[in-house]
Amino acid sequence: MIRLLLLLAALLAATPAVAGEEQSFFAYLRSERPAMIAYVPTGFDPRVPPADGPWPAERLGADLAALRPAFDGLVLYDFRPDVTPGILEQAAALGYRAVLLGVWDPRSQAEIAGTAELVRRWGDRLALAVIIGNEGINDNRYDIADLAHARDRLRVLAGTGGSVLPVSTSEPAGDYGWPPLLAFGDFLAPNIHPAIDQASLAPDAAVAWVHGRAQAIARAAGGPVLVKETGIPNGGGDGFSAERQRAFWSAWLAAGRLAQIDAPSIFISFAAAFEAFDAPWKAEQLRDPMEGHWGLMNTERQPYPAFEVWSAGSPAR
Amino acid sequence: MSTPRTRALALSLIALAAPVPPAAAEPPVFVYRDAGSADNQGSWTNVIPGAGEALRVDLATPADGGTAVRLDFDLERVRWAGIVVASAPGYWGAEPGPGFDLAGAGALVFRARGQAGGERIRVKAAVAGDQPFGDSDSLPLDAGWIKLGAEWQEYRIDARGRDLSRVVTPFMVIANDKHNPGGRITVFLDDIRWERGG
Numbered sequence: 001m002i003r004l005l006l007l008l009a010a011l012l013a014a015t016p017a018v019a020g021e022e023q024s025f026f027a028y029l030r031s032e033r034p035a036m037i038a039y040v041p042t043g044f045d046p047r048v049p050p051a052d053g054p055w056p057a058e059r060l061g062a063d064l065a066a067l068r069p070a071f072d073g074l075v076l077y078d079f080r081p082d083v084t085p086g087i088l089e090q091a092a093a094l095g096y097r098a099v100l101l102g103v104w105d106p107r108s109q110a111e112i113a114g115t116a117e118l119v120r121r122w123g124d125r126l127a128l129a130v131i132i133g134n135e136g137i138n139d140n141r142y143d144i145a146d147l148a149h150a151r152d153r154l155r156v157l158a159g160t161g162g163s164v165l166p167v168s169t170s171e172p173a174g175d176y177g178w179p180p181l182l183a184f185g186d187f188l189a190p191n192i193h194p195a196i197d198q199a200s201l202a203p204d205a206a207v208a209w210v211h212g213r214a215q216a217i218a219r220a221a222g223g224p225v226l227v228k229e230t231g232i233p234n235g236g237g238d239g240f241s242a243e244r245q246r247a248f249w250s251a252w253l254a255a256g257r258l259a260q261i262d263a264p265s266i267f268i269s270f271a272a273a274f275e276a277f278d279a280p281w282k283a284e285q286l287r288d289p290m291e292g293h294w295g296l297m298n299t300e301r302q303p304y305p306a307f308e309v310w311s312a313g314s315p316a317r
Numbered sequence: 318m319s320t321p322r323t324r325a326l327a328l329s330l331i332a333l334a335a336p337v338p339p340a341a342a343e344p345p346v347f348v349y350r351d352a353g354s355a356d357n358q359g360s361w362t363n364v365i366p367g368a369g370e371a372l373r374v375d376l377a378t379p380a381d382g383g384t385a386v387r388l389d390f391d392l393e394r395v396r397w398a399g400i401v402v403a404s405a406p407g408y409w410g411a412e413p414g415p416g417f418d419l420a421g422a423g424a425l426v427f428r429a430r431g432q433a434g435g436e437r438i439r440v441k442a443a444v445a446g447d448q449p450f451g452d453s454d455s456l457p458l459d460a461g462w463i464k465l466g467a468e469w470q471e472y473r474i475d476a477r478g479r480d481l482s483r484v485v486t487p488f489m490v491i492a493n494d495k496h497n498p499g500g501r502i503t504v505f506l507d508d509i510r511w512e513r514g515g
Contacts, residue, residue: 137462140437140495177441177457198447213447216455287396 025166026187026224028073028098028127029269033315034257036073036100038229038275039063041083042299045281055083060090066301067276070310072097073127075228075272077134078104079114088122098127100189100228100272106132106142106150116157119165123158129166130154131189131228137171137181144180151185170228173197173213182221190217191229191274195240195290203247206232207255214268218261224269231274234304236283236293245296246305249273253313273310277301343513345426346419348402348488350508352377352384358417359487361386363401363409371395378505381469385507390492393500399491401444410451410485419481422511425458425474425488432503434467437496440474441489443481453483462496465504476511487511 028034040046041055042063064074064087074091076084076099084101091099101118103111119128132150136142151167158165168185173192176182192213194206201209210230218225232248233240252270259268275294283292296307303311347356364372371394378387390398404415425442442458445451460474488509492502 138493138495140462140493174441174444174457175459177443177459178461179459180461182456209447212455216446220456 024127025098025100025129029224029226029271030258030267031097033313034073034098034269034271035071035310035314036075036098036272037067037071037296037310038075038077038272039067039087040077040275040277040279041087042277042301044083046078047281047285050080050082053082054086055080057086057090060086061094062301063276064090064094064096066297066303068094068096070296070307070314071273072315073099073271075100075102075131075274077102077131079111079118081110081114084114085118088118088126092122092125096126098129100226101128101130102134103130103132103150103154104134104136106136106146109153112150112154113157116154116159119154119158123165129168129187131168131170133169135171135191137169138175144184147184168226173217176217176220182217187224187226188217188221189226189228190214192227193230195232195237199237199239203232203244204251206248207251210252211255211259211268211270214270215259215261218266218268222263222266224265224267226269226272228272229274230272231294233290233293234278234295234306236289236291240290240293242304242306246309249296249306249309253309345510345512346417346422346487348427348509348511349376349386349506350510359402359404360406360408361400361402362406363403363486365399365401365491366395366397369398372398372400374400380505380507383507385505386509388490388504388506390497390502390504391500392492392494392497392502396495397491397493399439399489401486402488404485404487408485410445410448413450414485416450416452416483416485417487419476419484419487419511421513422476422479422481423514424476424512425510426471426512427488427509428469428471428507429463429465430467430469430505431465432467432505434465436465436492436502436504437462438465438490438492438504439463440472441491442474442476442487443479443484444486444489448485450485452485454480457489469505469507471508481511 101115132147147169166186168187168189170189173190192210198209214227232245234242234245257271278295278298280292283289297303348359350356371391373389375387377384408414439462440460443452443454444457446455458474
């Protein structure tokens with residue numbers, strides 16, 4: 001037993017604490033004008049096997065530098081040893097404040113271990129949280145028990161203990177009536193897409209609809225909510241255009257980035273945008289042209305008008 | 318079904334695995350009892366995501382000496398499909414319209430089986446809480462994904478504590494290609510009812 005305690009103490013001593021006190025990620029969400037963007041590197045295609053060596057740092061740096069005038073936080077979806085450590089290196093160097101890390105496959109011990117290593121390495125410089133899985137219950141890639149196992153394993157490996165490292169998962173908003181999902185995690189991170197569920201709504205009404213869905217989830221859960229994915233595509237379907245995308249994000253930011261619901265511990269963050277760059281591979285993979293057009297920039301890092309809306313609201317301005 | 322039961326039904330507790338409530342004192346409200354039954358409430362009209370060519374619905378398939386609902390999903394044509402039973406044909410609660418008062422209901426109960434066994438469906442109710450005249454509860458009741466057997470089994474979704482004072486979508490069933498990679502599935506439903514009390 002003594003040996004076990006010594007081992008535990010040594011482990012804790014070697015582990016940097018996550019920045020600040022508990023839930024620095026929540027402090028970031030509550031700060032003035034947080035701005036997160038879902039990010040997959042330009043040119044990246046997850047269907048292509050990793051090349052030898054890491055993803056070029058200059059390309060990651062160029063992506064994140066292009067986004068930085070509008071955003072100071074990133075939403076990631078997976079851990080790839082050739083890509084993700086480089087993203088955090090560049091993000092820290094460019095002054096990003098927060099990263100929502102992602103574990104795509106909760107059954108992957110390598111992803112969990114890699115993510116834990118990032119938490120240990122960057123937890124004192126970036127406000128971090130982890131989303132385990134993304135719509136994988138609906139997509140039949142894993143079940144709720146896998147999420148719980150991954151969360152527990154992640155916390156052990158990250159050495160953060162307790163609930164210091166906020167952890168959640170993401171599913172479509174319409175699935176949050178399922179009690180096990182509503183109860184999972186330190187906060188809830190639903191994907192709420194008017195372009196999919198309420199495509200006919202005008203931008204103002206679409207924003208109101210997303211807010212209403214988020215409020216319903218927050219009240220039912222009695223805890224924090226981050227709307228992890230929302231947005232309007234800039235093309236790829238009837239009625240989707242760069243102008244409509246701009247109007248949506250303009251109305252979105254006008255409605256505010258934080259809402260307090262009932263008790264102080266229940267808040268909703270509207271600080272995340274979906275997504276950074278157009279992704280043609282996604283349209284092919286999902287057999288839906290719209291899926292390639294969520295970007296606030298195109299694949300050449302040229303901004304759509306919606307990017308200017310976020311940029312104009314940035315503290316950097 | 319109005320026919321007598323000759324075999325025991327396995328009972329599956331969905332969601333919170335709540336204790337089985339005592340027998341309801343009030344009669345249940347049926348969404349589907351038998352084809353043509355005067356007890357049936359609601360309209361099987363709201364096919365989603367829209368076109369409906371990927372889902373065929375038969376409300377009078379012979380079963381157990383009575384009838385059941387048969388759903389044929391073609392998930393090779395679409396990624397997902399389903400149907401919502403509405404309080405009026407085609408109604409979603411976007412404008413004023415009828416709703417059921419199911420306040421005090423303890424559970425949504427139904428029987429289901431797959432043609433081959435192994436089919437996976439998701440059953441929800443009160444899914445129009447986002448509409449101005451929709452369901453009074455803002456989040457759906459949701460059983461999560463259910464793997465069906467080839468034999469009839471009874472399922473129960475706990476509804477205690479939910480605001481069911483106005484229900485415009487008393488039943489919904491969906492299936493998707495990811496949970497049914499074979500593409501085409503056939504599912505049977507029967508005795509869909511809201512039990513009072515509990």
